[in-house]
Amino acid sequence: VQVMESGGGLVQPGGSLRLSCVASGNDYMINYMGWFRQAPGAERELVAEIMYAGVKKYADSVKGRSTISRDMISNTAVLEIKDLKPEDTGVYFCKVIENGLSNYWGQGTQVTVSS
Numbered sequence: 001v002q003v004m005e006s007g008g009g010l011v012q013p014g015g016s017l018r019l020s021c022v023a024s025g026n027d028y029m030i031n032y033m034g035w036f037r038q039a040p041g042a043e044r045e046l047v048a049e050i051m052y053a054g055v056k057k058y059a060d061s062v063k064g065r066s067t068i069s070r071d072m073i074s075n076t077a078v079l080e081i082k083d084l085k086p087e088d089t090g091v092y093f094c095k096v097i098e099n100g101l102s103n104y105w106g107q108g109t110q111v112t113v114s115s
Contacts, residue, residue, distance in 0.1 A: 004021070012114070019078065037090040
């Protein structure tokens with residue numbers, strides 16, 4: 001399974017961003033798609049995730065200002081975050097789970113929130 005992220009870049013504080021993740025090459029159903037963030041010197045942490053049944057979960061740090069959505073046909077997950085803060089800076093990784101068993105990660109996309 002190939003996982004490809006896009007949409008990162010430099011954003012001013014208070015701005016918004018839209019990240020896309022596309023999973024391809026899967027032989028079985030993609031049950032899970034999630035976005036994780038890794039800030040410099042920190043561990044990778046969950047930002048938002050969406051399960052096959054449509055259940056969504058958000059980190060407290062982005063709750064209320066972010067939305068995750070998924071297109072089941074194209075296996076695309078979109079993360080939108082508004083009112084960006086410098087602490088949102090980091091490399092954003094997409095994780096997918098195929099058939100409830102196999103985990104795959106993308107290469108990551110850099111997001112920098114700075115004026």
